[in-house]
Amino acid sequence: MSVDDELVLRVDDLVRHFPVKGRLPFTSGGVVKAVDGVSFDLRRGETLGIVGESGCGKSTLARMLVGLERPTSGEVRFGDAVVHAARGRNLRALRRRIQIVLQDPYTSLNPRRTVREILLQPFEIHPDVLDRGRRLDRVKELLDLVGLDGSLHLDRYPHQFSGGQRQRIGIARALALQPDVIVCDEPVSALDVSVQAQVVNLLERLQRELGVAYVFIAHDLSVVRHISDRVAVMYLGKLVERGPERLLYDAPAHPYTKALLSAVPVPEPVGRAQRKRILLAGDPPSPVDPPSGCRFRTRCWQATETCAITEPVLAGGDRAVACHYPLAAA
Amino acid sequence: MALLEVEDLRVSFPVPGSGGDATSSVHAVNGVSLALESGRTLAILGESGSGKSVTAQAVMGILDEPPARVAGSVRLRGRELLTLTPKQRDRVSGEEIGMVFQDAMAALNPVYTVGEQLGELLRVRRGLSRSAARRRAVELVDRVHIPAAKDRVRDYPHQFSGGMRQRIMIALAIALEPDVLIADEPTTALDVTVQAQVMELIAEIQRDSGMALLLITHDLGVVAEVADDVAVMYAGRIVERATVQQVFAGPAHPYTEGLLASMPRIDRRDEELYAIPGAPPNPARLPAGCPFHLRCPRADDVCRATLPVLEPLPDGRASACHHRKELLHVGG
Structure with a gap:
């Protein structure tokens, strides 16, 4: 076996x-x-x-x-x-x-x-x-x-x-x-x-x-x-992040995952005014003509020139992220 | 006096083909009473068939009568709307009550540009000149944060x-600066990142203008994020009415309790979800007694026989449940 x-x-x-x-x-x-x-x-x-x-x-x-x-x-x-x-x-x-x-x-x-x-x-x-x-x-x-x-x-x-x-x-x-x-x-x-x-x-x-x-x-x-048990996040035809459920939700490493999670309304009115929300600008770009390099860079708040030139690969094993600047675990 | 007062609103639709019996009808809304103050947000929460959208449509005055039969009272600043002529009613819509729907593609006219639609509204209702209307249209498109508004009005x-279409519908809804905005599932068809943008836009406009918002939704998360007050509807009736904090801290109706427990959470993982058994009832075939009793873990003989009415509780909220007092003690 x-x-x-x-x-x-x-x-x-x-x-x-x-x-x-x-x-x-x-x-x-x-x-x-x-x-x-x-x-x-x-x-x-x-x-x-x-x-x-x-x-x-x-x-x-x-x-x-x-x-x-x-x-x-x-x-x-x-x-x-x-x-x-x-x-x-x-x-x-x-x-x-x-x-x-x-x-x-x-x-x-x-x-x-x-x-x-x-x-x-x-x-x-x-x-x-x-x-x-x-x-x-x-x-x-x-x-x-x-x-x-x-x-x-x-x-x-x-x-x-x-x-x-x-x-x-x-x-x-x-x-x-x-x-x-x-x-x-x-x-x-x-x-x-x-x-x-x-x-x-x-x-x-x-x-x-x-x-x-x-x-x-x-x-x-x-x-x-x-x-x-495990979750993969997809953006414009590609997986941007993959990992066990708890890790991915509690400590997202890809900026898109983080933005996506923060956009979900929380069913708890207490403290809603203090809640920090990442508001992404605009809509996802067209899959006919996706952005060069990283496909998320046009909506990403930490994109640099590298992101426009080099496409990040989904690196890692069970826990993998396709980002040049993955977010540190909180 | 509240800005918008709805009292004992009833809406029914005749059912065709039921043996020619003229009295046969579906009661979609059975005695709904609401009050909305300036600057506040009242959410009507309910599932399909609960009557939440029909309630909104009756308040907006966009139900076709006949076939719909609308009774009760809808008052805006004390003025009765249900007895107005269709022409007077049309003036109220848009001028004093703005509307946003789920499906913007269906609500917008596909053969006119966005600028033409906004411009026509401003010329007819505000008597603006062609060029003034065009300028104002650009301002409105810009107001809802559509980039390059000057160019986009020609699209x-x-x-x-x-x-973006949802933003345009919001621009049309606020063009005449209404006192009340009624939004019927405004973000249901949108992706979650876009939903967050649109809700933020509505909140921002509300902060600036003091407009009141009547939000129709099935989404508990959206309610928790934006509502001040909540009315939970089930089978054409309000079963619970409270502040948003009260509802989420400890509901006073088993249906609300079940809804909250059946929703998976983004911020934690529960082992098993509570599931309300059965399905929402068909408004044409409501059970006797409390309409929720077939799905309710607390149902007893009283519930099966007697329809509970919406009664106030000491803390200011109201519940239509025979067991409301026990519920509150359990819930703390």
Whole structure:
């Protein structure tokens, strides 16, 4: 047994560029560098949180991890297999192992199918997983597992459920083939606060019981802190910082991480007038034409000439930061 | 007399296709009373379907009547707004009450430049000349901290980022210097760094002008950062009304208590979140008794039978819970 056996997913220098149409027909408008060299490992049974603002490339990353999107370069390895090189039987086997839960349970479930049909579908695509005769029992088990009544809800349609219940159905579908990894792309963002906590608790319980690893992608830093063992921060297609949850939140080393954390409203009115907040100027620059050197330098308060010339690399092991002037631990 | 007084506001919508029964309707807002003073910020906190946005829309006078039926009283400086003619009401909107919405792209006109939209408002309402209106438009765009205001007034809404569009909507809302700004989820669609900028801008304008702010939000963090007073809504009613310090120090309603406990914190890591069971009720099918009793750990027979009314407590706040006294003792 090598250490690598504990790794379920290895992501190496993943890149995805999208060509943009120019203003005139038949011209090119350059490329959107949606994901531009992202690397990380995922260990068995852990939760890696990935945070970032809109347009940072986190959803494109999610789609590449499960094979819905083909990388421009780089690779995602599951065990010894490269996800995007696999074909035929191997590809189907891989897809069983890596599943996805999407943000919007209203559009990710087919409105014309009952819950029974939705949850039987994975077994129709992968018929070798379970005998036909045992599938319905398994579907009921899955519903019970996610806290829905397996006998009561089978023949209902998605619109007959609340948003939180629909997200549970989406999670049941992702669990059907007993994956090792579930990529959760903003799984609780569309839910009310009171329902969000139910789904977060459910995901944590399922991880304890089933040992599944999560890549938990979200813009809500508080939810990510709650659920993650390790966290990576993404800015304009790159990871700028990566580390264990406590270190990253309590002592951010990248200025962007620090600014992001300080922008989150704190649910405590006492002392709010004294709270120090780093207000970043402006919006993130366009990923079509990112700044030279460090991509964050246009909004960074400590940027120097070096930052405009040399791109910082994500240096370090478990705790890594891509900054020429990392912040000292407080 | 408070600047803005809302008393026993009720809003209902007829439900079509329910057997032609004309009396069938959804009661979105069931007797909401609020008071907002100059320079203060009152947050209406609630989840989807709580009636918070409909309350705001009724105060702003932008509900279509019919189909909506609005009853009760909305008074601005003592003057009743609900009995005004649509034309009189239009004058109040914008002149005395400014509005900011979640979706700036939908609220701005896509075929006119930002300068034209601001300019038209100033010419029609303030009678400014074309050139004076243009100058004032530039000032307003500059006021909301959009760089190169002189050039940017010639741009169309789609040429701005989400945060910048929200600033433009704020510029339109404050153009006529209203006494009250009503902001309905103004930062919900924005990234957290941009949200912080926009909330800071609103606070700054408020400090300078003494304008009152009615903030509609689902975000407890935003409430804790900016509100003076809080009204928590559930199923079309205010279930708790208190100062922001009171709410966060020890809520007087189990729903508020549950909301606070169910929110993950940025400043610490809790083992497990408290989850309020079930989902917010459908306003068309409210349970008997207290509308929260199906999700409430304290519910008993009284709660299942009798609707609690919003009653004042000794410390100045109000709670609509049969168990409010116990709650406060437990909470300290």
